[in-house]
Amino acid sequence: MIVEGTVIKLGDRIDTDLIIPAKYLKYTDHQYLAQHVLEPVDPEFSKKASKGVIVVAGKLFGMGSSREQAAIALKAAGVKMILAESFARIFFRNAINNGLPVMVCPNISNVVREGDYVSADLSSGEILIPERGITVRCKELPDIVIRIVDAGGLIEYLRKLGR
């Protein structure tokens, strides 16, 4: 599975209170959540992401609460994939379960620039930046995870299996 897009960069420790503040957690409507994603970091983020982007971030992306709305909001806003130096465990699972690919990529913040166009191969873990001829190695995703992501999330995957 290949995912391509333009990069928006975020820093270390983007916590779930930043991704979607608690006051928005009383709803699960995807468009509502998308409007407020990362609001405290950049009120324009949702607009910027709407054309389809790849987020590159530092350490402990998604740390904090278990709120699944964090993964839902990012995906619904147009984030196609997140590449980070490390993830919080719960967020990583939530992203996969919602069909949002996430990969652990050591040192990626120092290599990838804002606005780079990248192409990511989930099975091999290779990230290409064609314009600059650079390849970044990430930790590849197991087949089962790629199948879940490809189906659009765990629920969709299980539904498919049931049929």
Add this chain to the structure above:
Amino acid sequence: MYNGQTLTEKILSNASGRAVSPNDIVEVAVDLIGFHDLTGFHVIEIIENLSSGTPLNPEKLVIAFDHLVPPPDIRSAEIQRFVRDFAGKIKVLNFHDIGDGILHQILLERYVMPGYLVVGADSHTSTAGALGAFAQGMGATDVAATIITGRTWVSVPQPFKVVLRGSLKEWVTGKDVALEILKVFKADYFNGMSIEFYVENPSSFPMDYRATVANMGIEFNADSVLFIPDEETTNFLRVERGYEYRGKFLPDDNAEYVDEYTLELSKVDLLIAAPYSVDNVKSIRDVEGMEVDTVFIGSCTNGRLSDLEIAAKIMKGRKIRSRCVVIPASRKVFNKALELGYIQILVNAGCMVTFSTCGPCIGGHFGVAGPGEVVLSTSNRNFKGRMGSPDSKTYLSGPSVAAASAVLGRMAEPGDMP
């Protein structure tokens, strides 16, 4: 030679039916599943979307309303009604409506056993590790799938051992130990690890303190935090539940850990975490004199009886200068604090004391922080905007610093009081 197993490996081997090693991904049977109102409605939406007519496992399920208690707005009341109806429909026996307490405290008081595998739709499910359970918070989809199947998957974490040696100084509590660990290791270090705490002198580190440290386990970004069961665990189960625990969940003597760290409890000082990160740990002296607008004593981190006892000791016969909200973590804690006179003391000092709710910890209600305000809270997170306005500042501390600061109206230790 046979390699012994850590407590983490024992529990996960038992739950998966095979001998596990770190980094294995294993399917496990789950003993207890918890959720509350704010995550619960999402879990139920997913269950209903996926499994119309599928039989569920209500006997393993514990539901407690705590985040939206009592409902601050119409939507919150709607959410609770939706969850309440679901609980009635599938006959959840362990259902705790508003006022019973915070989910994690109720799980400790009534349901968790050493060696259990606990999954909850809240990151602070880690609290159950205080009793020697392997407990993980998960998102709504994972929890919904666990309710439907009774199973989930986990990645077996790398085991790390922390030895707690000696005893704490006066006024220093479990919160300071959690902050000390964050000061030394920072919030990144334990990602992907399971921390097993061995308390050399069990009575020196009581269950309330263990619960605070295990609660903060998610702030260490650890996969799980477990206190190795000992006499304190057995005593707790006897006193709180009248249950004689004769269990077998202990690490083997030759268990292998990736590393080990010994903390001399007598060397731990009173600490605070400054905005906007839990590992931005400082001495009280570093913020001495800073005015505090509001103090919050409560939450699943520090709303237990020993926390209220410490606050009452400090506030006895005194008046507070900061605003102060006190929230016991459960009805049981509230009743006990009433009986022992702590509540009267706190009310006389000028605190607003209310029933169990998460309240201001998530910036929900009962004291949301306004722009520019300084909050000193005994809760677990000080991320930007966590307790209200993104322009407010939250400092975290244990109960003694919180109470002394409320009395003096500025950041202080109990020793600073006249």
